[in-house]
Amino acid sequence: GDSVTQMEGPVTLSEEAFLTINCTYTATGYPSLFWYVQYPGEGLQLLLKATKADDKGSNKGFEATYRKETTSFHLEKGSVQVSDSAVYFCALISTGNQFYFGTGTSLTVIP
Amino acid sequence: NAGVMQNPRHLVRRRGQEARLRCSPMKGHSHVYWYRQLPEEGLKFMVYLQKENIIDESGMPKERFSAEFPKEGPSILRIQQVVRGDSAAYFCASSPRQGRTGELFFGEGSRLTVL
Numbered sequence: 001g002d003s004v005t006q007m008e009g010p011v012t013l014s015e016e017a018f019l020t021i022n023c024t025y026t027a028t029g030y031p032s033l034f035w036y037v038q039y040p041g042e043g044l045q046l047l048l049k050a051t052k053a054d055d056k057g058s059n060k061g062f063e064a065t066y067r068k069e070t071t072s073f074h075l076e077k078g079s080v081q082v083s084d085s086a087v088y089f090c091a092l093i094s095t096g097n098q099f100y101f102g103t104g105t106s107l108t109v110i111p
Numbered sequence: 112n113a114g115v116m117q118n119p120r121h122l123v124r125r126r127g128q129e130a131r132l133r134c135s136p137m138k139g140h141s142h143v144y145w146y147r148q149l150p151e152e153g154l155k156f157m158v159y160l161q162k163e164n165i166i167d168e169s170g171m172p173k174e175r176f177s178a179e180f181p182k183e184g185p186s187i188l189r190i191q192q193v194v195r196g197d198s199a200a201y202f203c204a205s206s207p208r209q210g211r212t213g214e215l216f217f218g219e220g221s222r223l224t225v226l
Contacts, residue, residue, distance in 0.1 A: 034214065036215075036217075041219075042219055042220075043115075043202055043204075043217035043218050043219045043220050044154075044202070044204075044215075044217040045217070046214050046215070046216075049214060089153065089154065096167075097142075097159070097166075098156070098159065098167060099144065099156070099204075099215055100156070101146075101153055101154040101156075102153060103152065103153035104152075104153045104154070
């Protein structure tokens, strides 16, 4: 069945460091891919998305490229800030209109 | 333009009581999803509903749990005879349409504590 696997955390970085959170997927057909962010005590918010192969989603300095050949959608940011501390979820929507989420990666950015 | 509204935000129940969690989707959204998040764990899909129909309940325990999304009013997730293991955050999300490009809009969650 369809699934998402993302790198386990927690991840701790210093401010201005480079961030990569790995995400790979398994799916039949051609899913759309998403990154969601969850700040403490809140629900999930869409961070970025890509709907077809080679698309790049970007928002707030974060980027992720839909790589069909490696079935990956890794999240990157060139210079993290303390305010980026949150839990990040990779997700896909299958052809059955069902969303699948990864287990989440907790990021802490220290000044 | 209100987002997805969930209530109550916090709910405390004793073992054996019932818990009712409500979710009002965004205006114009007819697809509702419920997820459970246990401490230090990811999101676990429970059920997917459209107005008056359960589309996929494969993630919902067969006993004690039920969900509905009536023609009028919010979606309800009902947990009967709660046990300590039901303590979790329950998130509702809505989507305006079917299709692989649709995104989910989440509420802020209902946090259930079972004493």
